[in-house]
Amino acid sequence: MKVSLDFLNDLVHGDSVKKLESLNNYRLIEFLSNVVKLCEPDSVYLITGRNEEKEYIRKKALERGEEIKLKTSGHTIHFDHPLDQARAREDTFILTDSKIPYVNTKPRNEGLNEILGLLKGSMRGREMYVGFYSLGPRNSPFQILAVQVTDSPYVIHSENILYRNAFGDFNNNKQFLRFVHSKGELDIRKRRIMIDLADNTVYSINTTYAGNSVGLKKLALRLTITKAAEEGWLSEHMAIIGFNGDNGIHYFTASFPSGSGKTSTSMIGSLISDDLAFIREFDGFPKAVNPEIGVFGIIQGINARDDPIIWEVLHKSGEVIFSNVLMTEDGDVYWEGSELPKPERGYNYEGKWIRESGKPASHPNARFTVPLTSFKNLDGNWDNPNGVVIDGIIFGVRDYSTLIPVVEAFSWSHGVATIGASMESARTSAVIGKSDELEFNPMAILDFMPISLSRYLRNYLNFGKRLRRSPKIFGFNYFLKDENNKFMNSKEDKRIWVSWAVKRVEETTDAIYTPIGFIPLYEDLKALYKRVLGREYSKEEYEKQFKIKLKRYLEKTDRIIGIYLKFDDIPSEIISELEMQRKRIIDYISKYGDSVSPFRLEKT
């Protein structure tokens, strides 16, 4: 099929149209032709992978005022609209004609009409940027191609940092995911993000916050979850991290809800990914790659003592886009929780800021965008086209009251059902709305779920069955508080839970059997605290942290069973694992009461 490129000749400068033509991809030309017709840009700029193109985008971001240069070389700052500081759950819709519990949907035709209406002519008087990327390493069985169209140089600049440029890979009519974004008029009431699964296309308008606008991040996740469920692999909201054990390095994936531990956990190991993972089975082994090559991380609370690696990245020269922090008069930045003296005045996403106002200097969801290669803990396999073998999977939550710091599942299906699919976590500033409410968030991925949880979980269970040895599943909780509302653990303690999980993977230590899974022995943690953190760990600390609140666990299990019974086709294994857990907890309650000290329970 031959599609004419004439529509581009008047809009594009240089030889890019020729390059596009040489790809021989009529799908691509058709898509671009449709978008140009719809959005009516004044000119089109294609990013085919040359350095001068990346430079051009950086320059445009400054010229258009979407970024401001800071004093450190390579650093810029971007501000999002005051009402556009996080993911807009309520304005985001999966276009489908069937209603799916817990998923925000809209009938397809209605949604398309609305979004195409909003996008019509949205780029008049503006330049349209087109980026061609690869999710996952190039020359890899994991690779998924994606095209981003946007009129925001900040958005395409972010994507140039976060994703692998792959223009040349789009040859011969290859398929690709499509993302169409326009800033529109930044009329927040008309902010819409519409996910059209049928056409592998996501549209987004009247927003610039990266979680709503950078297509390849959380918008692509909706498309890849669908694709993964169809094809029998896993597309997850997970970090990928290497941890050293006595027998070498072990790779784990780690799923925590937004703002609850992925990036911070990736900094205590060898970094491959801090947010997303594609996991596929090869010869019975689960292997993972990072779809991204950069980090869009939370900045609040980053300080030199707790986060030395990120601190270094944010202070050396090199490409960094800060968003929604405070810009100071001398072209520097300041954020809350940095442990540096607060400036007198500055400029932030709301305009002029003065310390006297008592208002926070930066937004709690302020972020930094940087390439992975800036991190000194980057793992040697970060771009390995074959991925790394996964030995463990962590599902962590922000639970202030109930869940113990670490537990190991009895099996794949036990872990999938009672840990991953049972996650409940306090909401954070990464989502617009009220923070700190406990919400159901299976696999930390509910916000991105495009399909029924039944289908998603069936795929998970089946995936495990194809493995020779399934990864061990662990449940983490960094956020347990005591009766005085104080955290029971320091940020450093995550090193201990990780070290214990590595020992379990290496099968060099015993554990205690409980109705909710295996938990650490006091002696093992005591030794790890000594070795890893050089401090004593008292029996009292252990008993407080690992006391199992049986009654609360029972209530939680009942809540989760109640949720899954609402789905008509939920895999029976999910319900039976939860029912068995419920029975075990009830037995223990009749024996021990509402809670039980780990010292009363037995070694396996």
Ligand SMILES: Nc1nc2c(ncn2[C@@H]2O[C@H](COP(=O)(O)OP(=O)(O)OP(=O)(O)O)[C@@H](O)[C@H]2O)c(=O)[nH]1
């Ligand atoms: N109390 C406590 N807070 C922690 C701990 N680890 C991380 N945090 C806090 O958790 C928040 C951010 O966690 P991140 O690791 O950046 O979250 P993330 O999962 O990468 O989030 P997204 O980028 O939104 O997907 C910050 O406010 C940290 O200070 C911990 O062990 N204890």
Ligand SMILES: O=C([O-])CC(=O)C(=O)O
């Ligand atoms: O998507 C975003 O806005 C940032 C992020 O990683 C998350 O919220 O999970």
Ligand SMILES: [Mn+2]
């Ligand atoms: Mn995330």
